[in-house]
Amino acid sequence: MSNTQLILTILIIMAGTVLTRFLAFIIFPPHKTPPKFIQYLSHTLPAAVIGLLVVYSFKDTIIFPYPYGLPEIIASVVLIFLHVWRRNTMLTIAVSTILYMFLVQIVFI
Incomplete structure (x- = not known):
C-alpha cells in the first residue's frame, strides 16, 4: 500500500467511525423523543451484549481436565465481588x- 492509499484508508475509516458515533445524535436530537422501539432497544441491548460477552468468554473453557476451569471461575468471582462492592x-x-492472566500464565501452567 502506498502512503497515499494508507492515508485515504485511515481517513475513510475515521469518517465512518465519526459518522456512526454522531448519527444517533443527528437522527434523534435531544429535544425530540425517540420512537418506542429505539427506547426499548436502549433498555434491552446492554444486558444482551453483556450476556453475549459472558457466553463468548466461557465458550472455550475446558472443565474436565486440569485446571477444571478454575482460572475462569476465580476471575469471574473476583469480578462479581469487585463490581458489587465498588x-x-x-x-x-x-x-x-x-488476575486471570496471572492465573493462566503463572499459577495454572
Missing part, C-alpha cells in the same frame, strides 16, 4: 483481567 467498571475489568 461499582467501578474500570477497576473491575482491570483487576479481573490481570
